[in-house]
Amino acid sequence: MDNVLEKTGMKKSFGKSLLYTLPMFLITFMFMTGGKPNFSDPASALAVLTVFLLVNVLYFFMHYTGKTDRYRAVLFIIFALSLSYTLIHNMLEVRKSMSFSQADILECKIPFCHLVIPMMILPAVFTKSIIFPGSIIGGFANISSMVVLWLIATIVLGRGFCSWGCFYGGWDDGFSRIRKKPVIKKISELWRWMPFAVLIMVALTSALALMPTYCSWICPFKAVTEFEQVTSVESATKAGIFLSLFGGLVIALPVMTRKRTQCSFLCPMGAVNTLANKITPFTVKIDKNSCNECFKCVEVCPLYALTPADIKAGKVSLFCSKCGKCVDACPKKAINYGIRGIPAGTMKNFSRNLFLFVSFLFMAIFSAGSIISTFHGLLKLIF
Amino acid sequence: MTDSFILGLSSGSACLATCGMVLFPYLMAGSAGVKKIVIDLSLFMFTRFLIYFVMATFAWYFGQALFSNAVVRNIVPGILYIVFAILLVWYSIDKNREKDCPVKIVKTVNNQRLVPILLGIVNSFGFCPALFIILTKSATQGTLLQSYLAFLAFFIGSSLWFLPLPLAGKMKKKEVLQNIGILATGLAGIIFMIKGITNLIGGIING
Numbered sequence: 001m002d003n004v005l006e007k008t009g010m011k012k013s014f015g016k017s018l019l020y021t022l023p024m025f026l027i028t029f030m031f032m033t034g035g036k037p038n039f040s041d042p043a044s045a046l047a048v049l050t051v052f053l054l055v056n057v058l059y060f061f062m063h064y065t066g067k068t069d070r071y072r073a074v075l076f077i078i079f080a081l082s083l084s085y086t087l088i089h090n091m092l093e094v095r096k097s098m099s100f101s102q103a104d105i106l107e108c109k110i111p112f113c114h115l116v117i118p119m120m121i122l123p124a125v126f127t128k129s130i131i132f133p134g135s136i137i138g139g140f141a142n143i144s145s146m147v148v149l150w151l152i153a154t155i156v157l158g159r160g161f162c163s164w165g166c167f168y169g170g171w172d173d174g175f176s177r178i179r180k181k182p183v184i185k186k187i188s189e190l191w192r193w194m195p196f197a198v199l200i201m202v203a204l205t206s207a208l209a210l211m212p213t214y215c216s217w218i219c220p221f222k223a224v225t226e227f228e229q230v231t232s233v234e235s236a237t238k239a240g241i242f243l244s245l246f247g248g249l250v251i252a253l254p255v256m257t258r259k260r261t262q263c264s265f266l267c268p269m270g271a272v273n274t275l276a277n278k279i280t281p282f283t284v285k286i287d288k289n290s291c292n293e294c295f296k297c298v299e300v301c302p303l304y305a306l307t308p309a310d311i312k313a314g315k316v317s318l319f320c321s322k323c324g325k326c327v328d329a330c331p332k333k334a335i336n337y338g339i340r341g342i343p344a345g346t347m348k349n350f351s352r353n354l355f356l357f358v359s360f361l362f363m364a365i366f367s368a369g370s371i372i373s374t375f376h377g378l379l380k381l382i383f
Numbered sequence: 384m385t386d387s388f389i390l391g392l393s394s395g396s397a398c399l400a401t402c403g404m405v406l407f408p409y410l411m412a413g414s415a416g417v418k419k420i421v422i423d424l425s426l427f428m429f430t431r432f433l434i435y436f437v438m439a440t441f442a443w444y445f446g447q448a449l450f451s452n453a454v455v456r457n458i459v460p461g462i463l464y465i466v467f468a469i470l471l472v473w474y475s476i477d478k479n480r481e482k483d484c485p486v487k488i489v490k491t492v493n494n495q496r497l498v499p500i501l502l503g504i505v506n507s508f509g510f511c512p513a514l515f516i517i518l519t520k521s522a523t524q525g526t527l528l529q530s531y532l533a534f535l536a537f538f539i540g541s542s543l544w545f546l547p548l549p550l551a552g553k554m555k556k557k558e559v560l561q562n563i564g565i566l567a568t569g570l571a572g573i574i575f576m577i578k579g580i581t582n583l584i585g586g587i588i589n590g
Contacts, residue, residue: 190566193559193563193566194566196563196566197393197563197564197567197569198570200563200567201393201567201571201574204389204392205385205386205389208385208388209385233581233584233588237577237581237584
């Protein structure tokens with residue numbers, strides 16, 4: 001395997017890997033410290049240093065080993081865990097509870113997340129109002145900054161956002177890695193379309209009811225972020241749904257299938273990002289001349305984005321989140337990151353370097369704040 | 384009205400998945416002009432509308448007579464919602480659903496002018512779980528007007544799928560849309576199952 005990586009140029013020398021890491025090193029340094037490291041609070045300085053080193057070491061290893069997914073996953077999973085920690089910590093500090101009351105809704109104090117975006121569009125067009133009770137500018141997790149960040153990431157990365165930017169994806173990505181072999185191997189391809197059905201349902205119900213129905217009734221991540229206070233049969237039913245979906249789609253099924261089942265079968269944002277894959281400049285390409293149709297890539301793909309038919313046709317489906325698992329698994333190095341317009345099998349190294357730089361930089365910058373805050377909180381707890 | 388519209392919208396797609404192969408040849412009428420397709424489609428829709436109007440009236444009066452007690456009004460529909468919702472979910476995952484299309488009876492009719500009306504009648508009376516759910520909802524509404532509105536929302540939701548029928552033959556991703564529609568039907572079933580459970584628990588607590 002190592003010989004193949006060296007031959008195809010994915011694995012780099014120590015010095016060359018350092019050189020490739022240098023721009024990431026400088027940008028993340030500037031972003032995390034503002035150019036002036038602050039040593040007045042040792043816990044804070046240590047948290048920044050740890051996250052800075054973590055990010056750059058992971059990026060270095062991506063170049064040095066030629067492997068993508070395992071290093072991406074480390075940061076991606078830490079991001080998901082730290083964001084939940086930050087959110088919960090923030091809510092416990094402000095509200096003394098993980099649940100929010102009707103007063104919090106009326107005062108627009110609910111933290112915003114990108115999953116609401118598809119539900120906001122129709123009501124915003126027809127009623128010129130935002131149906132989410134969050135802060136538009138300023139405050140914790142405000143609407144405008146999240147929309148802008150998501151928009152940029154989706155245009156550049158397409159569904160790559162689901163593996164490089166989504167702060168929930170790390171949960172089922174993490175659980176999907178627990179078992180070495182799947183218990184459930186065969187799931188019908190039909191289910192890949194479920195996020196589109198969910199998207200249609202939540203977009204319409206939100207437009208008709210003028211409320212974010214996905215957040216109110218479905219979102220499994222309410223179990224690890226914030227949820228409505230249980231005061232009635234309806235709110236108890238909602239809490240039951242959140243917990244069941246989290247337990248089923250984020251924990252149990254990913255463990256049993258080794259796939260990201262919440263992202264594959266439920267997330268409406270995944271459907272929007274899948275459509276965005278049509279316009280993104282980055283893609284994953286199959287070199288038909290090198291492929292021996294062993295279908296190892298189909299087996300490892302966490303989002304059911306690859307089928308034997310796709311491989312035979314030499315095309316990766318729109319469901320691809322560019323996580324790099326298939327690229328790492330291919331024994332013939334027939335699957336590679338590519339750039340639209342450049343034929344498969346050519347400029348593989350350039351395409352991979354460019355994609356890794358853009359996607360990893362986005363993840364590093366996007367996740368840094370919450371990971372630093374989590375490390376800082378943990379350090380304060382320990383000492 | 385929202386849930387009735389959503390139910391109509393999602394079950395309309397499953398209805399097409401079930402009966403599409405029978406409906407298409409009549410309503411799309413490959414060689415016929417747009418004018419004929421529009422007239423046939425309008426007749427088909429109008430027939431459905433009239434039948435739903437009658438159904439809403441009957442369902443509401445039937446509901447008034449049957450669910451007079453406030454607790455029964457929650458518990459019985461709650462159970463019915465759950466049963467029909469399970470059937471609706473089953474309907475969406477059943478691979479043999481095309482065999483069940485009632486509209487194929489119309490294949491035996493020779494009078495082409497009557498076909499759109501007959502299709503409308505058979506399609507409306509093709510008792511699918513979604514129709515049972517909307518009948519249950521209609522029966523438990525406070526006023527007759529609300530019952531009509533529930534059926535109207537259901538009618539509009541389900542009719543949206545028939546409007547692009549003249550273009551359906553040219554659609555490349557027909558199968559994908561059908562798959563999404565079938566899954567949406569299952570989701571609608573789950574929504575009504577939750578509604579049923581909430582009704583039932585509410586009814587038991589209040590009782």
